[in-house]
Amino acid sequence: MAQRLIVIGGNAAGMSAASQARRRCGRDELEIIAFERGHFTSYSSCGIPYWVSGLVDGPEKLVARDPETFRRRFEVDVRMRHEVVGIDLDRREVIARDLVGGGEVRERFDDLMYATGALPIRPAWAETNVHGVFGMQTLDDGAALIDWLEGEPRPRRAVVVGGGYIGVELAEAMLQRGLTVTLVEKADQPMSTVDEDMAELVVDAMRELGVHVRTGIGVTGIEERDGRVSAVVTEEGPIPADVVVLGLGVRPDTGLAEAAGIPLGPSGAIRVDRRMRVPGLPGVWAAGDCVECLHRISGMPVHVPLGTHANKQGRVAGTNIGGGYATFMGIIGTAVTKVCDLEVGRTGLRERDASAAGFEFVSVVAESTNRAGYYPGTRPMTVKLIAERPSGRLLGAQIVGWSEAAKRIDTLAAALWNGMTVDDMTALDLGYAPPYAPVWDPVLIAARKAVDVLHHPSR
Incomplete structure (x- = not known):
């Protein structure tokens, strides 16, 4: 008899896990059933505001893969409008309610993928x-x-x-x-x-x-x-x-997990290890907005619900369920957004996070522009860096500005991920052309200012 994987939740984490497990295992080896209480699978929640505004069409344009694609291409038995209402870990069964036809079904599992996401507060x-x-x-x-x-x-x-x-x-x-x-x-x-x-x-x-x-x-x-x-x-x-x-904001959707005895971590989300396994419960996995992550800078467990994390975690879980080996290495909290033309980016720790984690630090704010000053359309940009004292290791960064501002946070996220100091960052070989940056990129200006404050505290 084939092993059976039950997936609770048909969005990013759950269906990433299902598709990745299928890539590693044929139907004769692994049967996959996915329950989704809504009308859609694998969709972009982050795109909803732009659908509401009329900027993008929806809802179909926001769906990466529909249920039929999962059924046909990945041989996943997707059961839409089915809400899982109970998990019996002793009998290794889930109980799901058919929201359209009525009635309940019970399905056994060998592996359980818990990916219920988050709920609006x-x-x-x-x-x-x-x-x-x-x-x-x-x-x-x-x-x-x-x-x-x-x-x-x-x-x-x-x-x-x-x-x-x-x-x-x-x-x-x-x-x-x-x-x-x-x-x-x-x-x-x-x-x-x-x-x-x-x-x-x-x-x-x-x-x-x-x-x-x-x-x-x-x-x-x-x-x-x-x-x-x-x-x-x-x-x-x-x-x-x-x-x-x-x-x-949102809170992790953990009611079903708590009722079943699946443990939560200090953040209030489900606790998992680096392979997305629930400790102490063999064959039980969790990923996405319902789990907590390790923050690589503070070393603390945190709940940061983002689609980027959910997709990566689902892929890690699916690889492991399918017999491979993969780990999720944690997060640093990188995110961007916009309000009309104003762009906002952040990564790592804020000042209060750095204080709570016990770091001694300096913070600097540097004013610059998105392009060469003489180039048409030049707009202001503000970059903030937080660096550990006395090492100079980058702890966090924030950017607020107009065109070309938000995605500069990726440069800072890469520096943060790799443990760079602000001294290291002053030598980064960043791209330059008048339409895209001044000759001294705003990131470099901020790094130089942080170095100056570290070396000359009186300034």
Whole structure:
């Protein structure tokens, strides 16, 4: 009898694992069944804001591989609209509910791939039957929001609650659709993935673009009229709204795992080893937004939900399930986003992360431009570096700027991954041409400034 792999979750991590395991094992060796509760497999959650804005078509354009491709090409028994509701580790079975036809099915497994992803954080006030309040994680969520925006009466005022990646990207999407947009953030700054001084640059640019940014106030409820949202209630009074989008981040979807006795780590996500195995549970694997990762710089377990990690982790798990050997080497937290034309990139540790990890460090901020000063279209760029004292080892970096800004973070991520010092970085042989960079690239300018501060602390 062939070994059987059950996959819970049909997006990046789960289907990467399934396809990679199939590449190593024929159907006679390995039977694969994948359960997905939604309507789509292997899709780009990160593309949803750009579908909502109308910049890209969807949902089909956001799907990398549909269920039929997995069935035909990879011989995976994909069961759509089936929600796994129970895992019996003793009997090595999963229980799944058919959301369309009704009833439940039980399937045995030899290997279990847990890849349920993450869920949008919904505060108590958002758990309501009032229409017009949306979380944003799946293509189904995106479709529901678009239907609302295109329905009658047409919404004119949007309130985005939360200023993380999804919040600022959806604020842009609402602007692109011509709505008046207010972004409400309980903390003193949106974009908490960067330090406060860099976040201020983002806030200034968002306000110039027309977003009303309200920070330091919490949302306590919503008001409704005829069953539709009419306002968001805050600590400083109501804000009129015809549509409310939650951008409060996500949490790992671990309810099923906890009920089955699958252990969680200190971050609240599932604990796995470098091969994506759940320790102490032979044949149980996990990957994607539901697991925690090792941060290579701090050495701490963290939950950083990104599609890049999910795809890599799924591939590692699938390789190992299929009899090969692969490891996931951890993360450094590299990410980019944009608000209209403003670009934001970050990698490694923020100042507060470096302090929490026990590092002594210096931080510098360097102002430069994206192109040679005389070249048309030159725009400002701000680069921040955080370096260990006294070694000069790079600990983290952030960039805020316009065209050609965000992807420069990749240079800094590569330096960080490989343990370079800021002294090393000043000698990097980076590309130069007036349309793309000044003769001293902003990365090099920031590295030189960090070296100067390390060697001459009084400056």
